[in-house]
Amino acid sequence: MTEKTEIRLVQNAVNGDLESFGLLCEKYYAAMVAIACSVIADKHLAEDVVQTAYGKALVGIGGLKDKKLFAAWLGRICRNAAKDMVRSRNRDIPTEDLSQVKAAVSDNETSEAVRDAIEHLEPVERELVYLRYFNDQSYEQMAEALGISKAAINGRLKRIKQKIGNRLKDFAGI
Amino acid sequence: MGKNNDETKLDGLIHDAVGGESRFDFAKWKSEHTEEIEAYHAMNAIDARIRSHRRSLKVSAIVTAAAAILVFAFLVWPDIGNETVLVKPGDGIVASSYTPLPAHLPTVGRLNAAFAEGGIDAVEKFCERSERKSGARPGRLTAMDIFIEFEANIETKKGSEYENQSDNNNAYSFDRA
Incomplete structure (x- = not known):
C-alpha cells in the first residue's frame, strides 16, 4: 500500500467509508498488537485492547488533522488504551508477574531470561522490541507506526539489543 | 564474525521470547x-x-x-474626488457628499513633500486645499444646522445651480437668508 493510497483510504474513512477504515486497521493490526503487548505483556489482552482502541479510533477519526500521521495516531490510541487497561485492573504489572505470564508460552530458561531482560527496558524501548520481533515487522512498518525514521529505529534497536545482551551475559552461550 | 553470530543468536532468542502472530477479522x-x-x-x-x-x-x-x-x-x-452640493446656500449650511482622494489627505509625508517643494507657503496652500476638498466642518454648529443638513441630504442633489460652489474656500460660509 503506497502512501498516496493510504492517505486516500484515511480520507475515505474520515468521510464515512467504513470499509476503508477496515483496510487500514488490517494493515496496522500486528503493529498495534505489538504496541499494546509492550505495555500489557499479554498477547490476548493486547488483542482485546487493540479491538477496543479501534472502536475509539473509529469514533474519533473525524478529528485526525494530518492524514499522513494515521498510523502514529492509531498507535497512540492503542498505547493509551493499553495503559488504561493496566490502570483499570489496578496493577502495574510487576516484572515477576510478566515472567509468569510469559512462562505459559515457553518454559525455556533462556527465553525467560530474555523476557526478563526485555521487561527491564524502558517502556519506549520495550515497545520497539515488540514491534520488531512480534510478527516480524519491517523497519518501514515500524517507522510508519511510530512516526520516526528508519535510521532512528536502527540506532535505537542496536542500543537496546546491547542492553539485553549485557543482561544476558550471565547465561551461557551468548 | 563472532559478533555477527552473537547478534543473530540474540535476534532468535528475542524472537522466541516475544514473537507471535495476529490476524485481524x-x-x-x-x-x-x-x-x-x-x-x-x-x-x-x-x-x-x-x-x-x-x-x-x-x-x-x-x-x-x-x-x-x-x-x-x-x-x-x-x-471619488468629486463634490456634490446638496443644499441651498440660503439655508446657511451646505452639505457635500464628497469622497476624498487619498492624494488630498494631509499626511505627514505629503506635508513634508509640500514643504520641500515650496516652503511654508506651499504647506499652507496644501492645507487649505485639503480642508476645502475634504469638506471640513465649521467651528460652531447649531442643532438647527444639523437638522437642516439632515433634511437636505434627504432632498438629494437639488443644487444644480450651485455648481460653482465647490470652488469656494469654505463651503459653509453662506449666510442665512
Missing part, C-alpha cells in the same frame, strides 16, 4: 462494535450537513462580496 470486529459504528455513521451524517451548510455560507459570502464590489463600482467610485 474485520467482519467479526464490526459485529462486536455496533455502538461505535452507529456513532461513527451518526457523526458523519452531522459532518455532511455541516459541510453542506458551510458550502452554502461560502456561496452567500461570495455573492455578498460581488454585490459589494458592484455597488462600489457603480455608486461610490464615480464620486
